[in-house]
Amino acid sequence: MAVGRFGKPDRSESFGEELLGTILDRADELPPHRVGLVVAETVARLGGRNPQILLQDYGQQRLVPLLAEGLTGGEPLSIDGSDAGRCFLTSLPVELAVEDGVRVHVALLDGGVLAVTLDAVDEEDRRLLRRIAGLVADLLQTKNGHTDLFFRTRRGEPMSVAAEIQWALLPPLAMTMPRVAVAGVLEPAYDVAGDSFDYALNGDTFHLAVIDAMGHGLDAATMATVAIGAYRHARRIGIDLPEIYLFMDRAVAEQFAPDHFVTAQMLELDTTTGHLQWVNAGHPAPVLIRKHRVMGRLDSPTTLPVGFGGAQPQVSSVLLEPGDRVLCFTDGLIEEHESGQEQFGEEQLLDWVNQLEKTDRGVRAVARDLSHTLKRARGEATSDDATLVLVEWRG
Template sequence: MEVASRAMGEDSVDRAEGFGERLLGVLLDRARLLPPQLIAPLIAGEVARIGGRDVSILLQDYAQELLVPLQGDKLHVGQPEPVTDSPAGRSFLRAEVVEVAQARGGVRMYLPLLDGSDQVGVLALTVDAVGDDDRRLLGRLASLVADMLVTKNAYTDQFFLARRREPMSVSAEIQWSLLPPLTMTVPQVQVAGILEPAYRAAGDSFDYALNDNILHLAVIDAMGHDLDAASMATIAIGAYRHARRVFVSLAEKYTFMDLAISRQFGDDHFVTAQLMHLNIATGELELVNAGHPAPLLIRDGQVVQQLESATTLPVGFGGEMPRIKEHTLQRGDRVLCYTDGIIEERVDGGQPFGEERLIHCVNRLGQEPSDGMRADLRRLSHTLKEERAGRTSDDATLFMIEWHGGAADHLAVFD
C-alpha cells in the first residue's frame, strides 16, 4: 500500500478491485439523493478515506482562461489556476493525469474530470505517495465525480456561478444554455468550439450530434445584437435539431430552418449558416453554405484550401433548395469553421482583420508543437484576440473538427 489511510474501519487501505468497487458504489448510492450543495463535501470526504487531502474541484470559466475552485465544505479553495502554464491546465487540456512532487513531501495530483469526452474540469488532491493501484482508483473516482457534477448541474446555479468571472448578459445566458458540450472525442473524430465574447455573446451558436456514423454539424450567425439575435439563434438551432431528429436530408435541414426564421421574424431578418454531414468512417463531407464564411481545410498544421460550396441565401430569405458540395478528408485533417466576427473586426486604423490574416495565424501556430486539437483551438482563439488588440465587438465563434477515421467498434471500449 502506498497511500496511508484508514478506510471502511480497516487498519490499511485495500487497493483490490473489490475495495474500489465498494467505495465507488457507496459514493454513487449516496450521491443519488443528495442536494447539489452537498456533493462537493461528499467527494472530499470519500477522497479523504483513501488518503487524499487538500481536495479541490476546479471548473473551467466561461472565457476558457482559468480553472476556478468550487466552493464547498471540506474543499480546499485556493486561487484560480490559469489554463495555460499550470499543472491543472495541462491536465485539463491534455485530458491526462499530472503529478507534481511537493517540497514538503507528498504528491499533488491533477485528474481530468471527463464526462464522456467533454472536459468538465480538474480534480486536485494531495497524497503521501502514489502507485499504480492509486492511479487506477483515483482515475475512476474522477470519472464518477465528473458524471455527478454534470448531472447535478441541471438542478442548481452553484456550478454556473463558480464558472462565471464577470457579469453575463441575458443574451449570453441564452446562448450558453443552448450550446451542446464544447468538446467531443471518439476514436474517429474530435470536435471543439469556442464562443466569444463569452459574457456578451448574442447571435452565434453551434450544434452537433453523432448518429451512427454520421456527424451532424451546424454553425450559425444570427444578424443583429442582444436579445433579438439570441432569439433568432434559438429558433434556428431549435429548427435544426427538429429537422435532424426527423431524419431529413442536409438540404432539407436548411429549408426547415429557413421557414422557421421567416415565419417568426419576417423577411427582414436572417441567419447565416454552415451545415455539414461528416461520415466518420470514410471522411466524406457534405456541405451547405447559407451565406456563411467558407470553412478552412487544415492539413499538417497548414491551411491548404477553403472548402467552397454553392452558396445559397441566408436562412430566412426563402432561398431555393441548396446544392450539396462534397469533399473527402484525409486522416488527420482539420476543418475550421468561423463566424464573420473573426474576420470583420476593425483593426489597424479601421481595416477589417480579414481572411488572409486568419490563415496566417493558423499557419503560424501550425508550425508549433501540438497539444491536441482542443488546446490548439483555444490557443488560436486567444492568438486571434491578441491580434485584434483584445477587441471583440461582434460575436466571434470558432468550431473545429479533426477526422481520424476507422470503423466504429462498440466492443473496443470493453477490451
C-alpha cells in the same frame, strides 16, 4: 475471473468497487452542494487530502475552485502555465511533488480538473483516481441542471441576458471520441448574442451546425435559439441536409420580420470513411487543415441566409484523410477592425492557424489558443461575436 464456491463467479465487493460505490449509491439523491463532501470522503479513503474541483470559466482563461463543503478553496488558476491547466488542455494526469507528498491532477472531461494530494502515488492510485474523476465529471454534468452553483463558479464577470440564453443552448464545448473530436469557442464569452453552434454524434454520423444571427442583444439571441431549435428538430427526424436548411429557413421566416436572417453552415461527417458533406447558407467557407497545415478553403455553392427563402442548397463533399481538421468560423473572427483601419482579414486568420497547428496538440487546446490569439491580434476588439469550431476526423 475469480471463482467462489460451487463454481460461481466471486461477487464479493472489492475495495475499488466499494470506493466507487460510495459515489454511485448516493448519486441520485445527492444535493448539488454536497457533491464536494462525497468526493472528499471518497478520496480520503485513498489517503488523499485537500481535494479541489476546478471548473473552466466561461472565458476559457482560468480554472476556478468550486466552493463547497469538503473541498479546498483557493485562488483561480490560469489555464496557461499552470499544472492544472496542462492537465485540462491535454486530458492527461499531471503529478507535482509538493512539500507533503504528491499533488495529482486528473481531467474532468466535461470541463474541469480534480486535484488531490497523496503521500505517494502508484498505478493503483492512478487507476482509481481516473475512475473517480470519470464519475465526478458525470455527476457534475447531471447535477448542473438542478443548480446555479456550477454556473456561478464558472462565471468570471457579469453576463448579459443574451449570453445566458446562448450558453444554455450550447452543447459541451469539447467532445473527444475514438473517430472524431470537436471543440468550440465563443467570444465575447460574457456578451455573445447571435453566434451559436450545435453538434451530435448519431451512430457513425457526426452532425454540426454553426450559425450567426444578425444583430446584437436579445433579438439576435432569440433568433439564434429558433435557428438552433429548428436545426435540432430537423436533424432528429432524420431529413437530409438540403431539407434541414429549408426547415430552418421556414422557422426563422415565420417568426421574424422579412429583413431578419441567420447565416448558417450544416455539416455531416461519416466517421467510418471520412466522407464530409456540407451546405452553406451565406456563411464563410470552412478551412481544411491537413498535417497541421492549411490546405485551403472548402469553397462551395451557397444559398441565401436562413430566413430569406433561398433556393434549396447544393450539397458539397470532400473525402478527409485521417488526422484532417476542419475549421468553421463566423465572420466576426475576420471582419473586426479598429475605426478607420482595415479588417483583420482571412489571410491573417490562416497565418495564425498555421503557426498554432505546428504545436501538434488536441483540438481543445488549438481552438482555445486560436480564439484567444486572434482576439489579441485584433487589439482585443469584440464589437461582433466571433466563434470558431474545430473538428478532427481521427480515422
